[in-house]
Amino acid sequence: xxxxxxxxxxxxxxxxxxxxxxxxxxxxxxxxxxxxxxxxxxxxxxxxxxxxxxxxxxxxxxxxxxxxxxxxxxxxxxxxxxxxxxxxxxxxxxxxxxxxxxxxxxxxxxxxxxxxxxxxxxxxxxxxxxxxxxxxxxxxxxxxxxx
Amino acid sequence: xxxxxxxxxxxxxxxxxxxxxxxxxxxxxxxxxxxxxxxxxxxxxxxxxxxxxxxxxxxxxxxxxxxxxxxxxxxxxxxxxxxxxxxxxxxxxxxxxxxxxxxxxxxxxxxxxxxxxxxxxxxxxxxxxxxxxxxxxxxxxxxxxxxxxxxxxxxxxxxxxxxxxxxxxxxxxxxxxxxxxxxxxxxxxxxxxxxxxxxxxxxxxx
Numbered sequence: 001x002x003x004x005x006x007x008x009x010x011x012x013x014x015x016x017x018x019x020x021x022x023x024x025x026x027x028x029x030x031x032x033x034x035x036x037x038x039x040x041x042x043x044x045x046x047x048x049x050x051x052x053x054x055x056x057x058x059x060x061x062x063x064x065x066x067x068x069x070x071x072x073x074x075x076x077x078x079x080x081x082x083x084x085x086x087x088x089x090x091x092x093x094x095x096x097x098x099x100x101x102x103x104x105x106x107x108x109x110x111x112x113x114x115x116x117x118x119x120x121x122x123x124x125x126x127x128x129x130x131x132x133x134x135x136x137x138x139x140x141x142x143x144x145x146x147x
Numbered sequence: 148x149x150x151x152x153x154x155x156x157x158x159x160x161x162x163x164x165x166x167x168x169x170x171x172x173x174x175x176x177x178x179x180x181x182x183x184x185x186x187x188x189x190x191x192x193x194x195x196x197x198x199x200x201x202x203x204x205x206x207x208x209x210x211x212x213x214x215x216x217x218x219x220x221x222x223x224x225x226x227x228x229x230x231x232x233x234x235x236x237x238x239x240x241x242x243x244x245x246x247x248x249x250x251x252x253x254x255x256x257x258x259x260x261x262x263x264x265x266x267x268x269x270x271x272x273x274x275x276x277x278x279x280x281x282x283x284x285x286x287x288x289x290x291x292x293x294x295x296x297x298x299x300x301x302x303x304x305x306x307x308x309x310x311x312x313x314x315x316x317x318x319x320x321x322x323x324x325x326x327x328x329x330x331x332x333x334x335x336x337x338x339x340x341x342x343x344x345x346x347x348x349x350x351x352x353x
Contacts, residue, residue, distance in 0.1 A: 016335070016339055019335060020332065020335055020336065020339075023328060023331060023332045023335065024332065026328060027325060027328045027329060027332060030321065030324050030325050030328065031325050033321065034318065034321035034322060034325060037317060037318060037321060038318060041314045041318065076310075078153075079153065080153035080154070080156045080157045080160075081157075081160065082157060082160040082161055084160065084161075085160045085192075085197055088195075088196065088197055089195045089196070089197060110160075110161045112157040112160070112161075114153070114157070115157075
């Protein structure tokens with residue numbers, strides 16, 4: 001025969017069950033959210049490996065040839081990117097953006113687009129647009145020069 | 148992407164390996180920094196030829212190890228003193244804490260090794276391992292193996308998924324949250340079952 005449980009024990013049990021229910025609820029919401037994100041990314045092709053990893057194992061493969069997958073473009077610029085990073089990944093002459101955008105800041109090229117916007121009293125989006133148009137201008141002029 | 152994370156990415160682009168080292172060091176020590184995401188992003192930058200993948204790995208690996216070891220040794224030397232200064236000395240002698248310390252000492256290698264892959268748990272385990280006086284050689288060995296695996300995986304995600312790293316990181320973070328919550332839920336249920344069994348065994352049979 002079991003003894004009747006005291007009211008305080010009942011309260012503790014209720015609290016534990018409530019805690020488990022809360023954790024279960026949060027877990028369900030998180031799992032559902034993760035599944036939704038996964039489906040969306042998978043549909044958009046965002047989860048596809050960008051790099052054929054198995055080719056690393058081939059000793060005859062030229063490793064360097066595989067490295068950059070998608071070259072960055074003017075459309076993929078972000079405010080956190082520095083001018084040094086842009087110059088090197090977009091293959092721009094080191095002074096091109098400095099002279100085109102009339103950047104006076106002595107930190108150039110170790111200067112982010114966001115910092116450039118702040119020091120030039122510009123809106124971040126406006127600064128980003130200026131950099132994007134300067135990059136586009138360079139890209140179009142360099143492709144025109146190609147035979 | 149939040150502003151703080153953007154600032155960290157800029158720091159990586161400006162100060163390169165020093166920034167990676169410092170971010171991983173302070174992340175491993177105690178600060179809630181997105182260390183794995185930074186390593187993944189850095190390995191993507193190395194694909195673009197901006198950084199060297201080997202140095203990214205080395206900076207992340209050393210930062211992780213030194214940060215974790217610093218947390219462990221600080222807790223080992225000053226942990227109990229700090230607890231008593233904060234008026235929490237009594238809590239260290241609670242049966243549940245003593246039991247946890249004993250279990251941590253018994254399973255120190257596996258606990259430290261597994262916790263390296265759960266960023267949130269890692270600094271906590273370092274502190275408790277320090278307070279519980281886990282043998283230094285066991286902690287160091289688990290730490291080196293764990294950091295090698297953790298940083299290696301973060302680098303591999305950046306290399307394999309290239310400019311898709313941000314999507315993968317978002318998913319990985321969500322998966323980690325789900326994993327931690329599932330563990331917490333399992334622990335809660337097991338704890339409840341154990342308590343229930345203890346109560347049943349204490350009841351006098353009539």
